[in-house]
Amino acid sequence: MTLPHSHPCVVREYAAWVAAPFYVNPALPDWLPAVTIHNLRAGGGALDLVLRDGEVEVPTNTTKFEVIHGHAPRPKAPEVPG
DSSP states (O other), X not given: OOOSOOOHHHHHHHHHHSOEEEEEOOOOOTTOOEEEEEEEXXXXXXXXXEXXXXXXXXXXXXXXXXXXXXXXXXXXXXXXXX
């Protein structure tokens, strides 16, 4: 999606209503079966996370972030002029 123009105010307004990804990929040790995080503040809201080895549960989310279970994508490597 392209913005109408690149003025900073438009970018902030655009970011305010677009759900940004929040990647979570828990790997817990054997002695720690689960972790619960309450009221994790992000943006203008908060979320609760329940993490188990390889699992993510999101009981509440009032942020504009979309919680995605998995590794964050790696950026493309820059092309080297040849």
